[in-house]
């Protein structure tokens with residue numbers, strides 16, 4: 375057996391790997407890359423099965439108080455048309471999700487804080503929980519919030535929270551964010567630990583192919599995710615946006631094909647390290663290649679997040695360039711998506727929240 379196969383077999387059997395072994399796997403190309411994906415898929419089938427869960431993504435607002443250097447809706451980008459969806463539009467998107475068998479929804483937005491804002495989200499959560507039957511899994515992705523706010527939202531019906539660490543390397547994190555208290559690595563970590571203590575199903579993730587990011591750092595990201603014992607992970611390629619400060623470093627990052635390859639390899643390695651978590655096939659993968667999400671499904675991902683934001687607003691929520699718009703008629707797109715997923719040997723599981731086994735086993 376080759377060294378590569380030995381490393382892969384050992385990881386699949388034990389769920390453990392040294393950092394240098396992960397860098398070997400993350401560097402896989404050609405036949406080795408295919409072997410890595412196939413092994414991840416094998417582990418996925420025996421740990422969480424062939425199901426793929428749908429999570430309807432609603433981009434509630436692009437207002438943000440932060441200035442992450444990579445993000446297209448950062449506060450300082452004056453070319454963005456800012457919007458806030460009203461409660462009725464959000465509720466009708468949620469109803470669409472429930473009526474079409476989505477097991478969960480994710481409410482995402484730029485980061486805002488304050489009593490009025492907190493109350494507004496609380497009211498919305500209460501309306502969703504009381505009016506939508508059967509119960510949907512409700513995921514929030516609203517950035518860093520004080521513990522009291524996270525508790526209030528949990529008590530109002532939110533069950534899951536997504537907060538990406540972006541990179542587990544504090545020095546790289548500093549390079550990607552303004553150097554001030556609003557963008558502190560340690561407060562991001564503190565929020566993740568508060569979420570865990572409050573009983574949320576916790577999701578995080580990283581961007582892949584960032585300027586200044588090495589393959590060793592990505593291996594460390596994987597080990598960090600494993601140590602954190604998170605329940606859900608969403609990770610995908612970094613995609614430069616021309617109205618951001620990081621745009622000028624776009625020549626320093628790997629080419630699109632390489633960012634895609636690396637992202638799929640990250641998904642596969644993560645499935646081997648954490649067999650029972652939920653892993654999303656993120657939309658950013660689809661920007662790199664039209665079937666990018668399907669490649670992730672074939673490498674162990676088990677969640678897909680169709681965008682169900684009202685179409686007129688999807689253009690204004692451009693975190694990165696070339697974001698795909700959801701098809702005009704999502705109802706027509708769903709059977710297509712189901713077919714694509716079945717071609718990957720998997721099956722969309724409707725009408726079930728799809729809580730991660732990792733959380734249920736905790």
Ligand code: SAH
Pocket residue numbers: 444445446482483484485515516517518536537538540580581610611612613614615658693694695
């Ligand atoms: N404001 C919240 C949620 C919205 S941003 C937050 O920051 O947590 C959601 C995610 O989009 C971020 O965590 C980041 O990982 C991703 N993102 C932002 N800009 C990106 C870019 N240029 N390329 C790829 N992903 C990006």
Ligand code: SF4
Pocket residue numbers: 438439440441442445446447448449483484485517
């Ligand atoms: Fe705001 Fe999130 Fe973008 Fe940072 S990544 S600028 S917090 S929307």
